[in-house]
Amino acid sequence: xxxxxxxxxxxxxxxxxxxxxxxxxxxxxxxxxxxxxxxxxxxxxxxxxxxxxxxxxxxxxxxxxxxxxxxxxxxxxxxxxxxxxxxxxxxxxxxxxxxxxx
Numbered sequence: 001x002x003x004x005x006x007x008x009x010x011x012x013x014x015x016x017x018x019x020x021x022x023x024x025x026x027x028x029x030x031x032x033x034x035x036x037x038x039x040x041x042x043x044x045x046x047x048x049x050x051x052x053x054x055x056x057x058x059x060x061x062x063x064x065x066x067x068x069x070x071x072x073x074x075x076x077x078x079x080x081x082x083x084x085x086x087x088x089x090x091x092x093x094x095x096x097x098x099x100x101x102x
Contacts, residue, residue: 017074018087019094022047026073027054030081033067049090 028041040063042056051062052070065084073079087094 014074014080018072018080018082019091021091022052022072022087027052028071029063029068030071031069032063037063037068047091049093050088 022044042054045055046053065088068084
């Protein structure tokens with residue numbers, strides 16, 4: 001099968017996962033504008049347009065989406081690296097949005 005077709009299908013799958021509610025996904029902050037947040041791991045409990053509530057082993061924290069790079073584990077167990085600006089916005093608005101050069 002054509003590798004471009006496979007890549008496009010993979011991109012569609014990943015975007016379909018990221019454009020819905022992110023609650024329940026495992027997440028790790030890979031890079032942050034706040035160094036103390038780098039390496040934080042947990043499960044996404046809630047989200048707003050600009051924030052994620054992450055339940056770590058010790059506590060729940062609210063993290064801004066902008067200025068962060070997240071590693072999110074999808075439903076199939078694969079992990080993707082995502083800039084916070086891509087997942088910014090309310091889930092109901094992300095579904096309608098298309099991403100450029102993604």
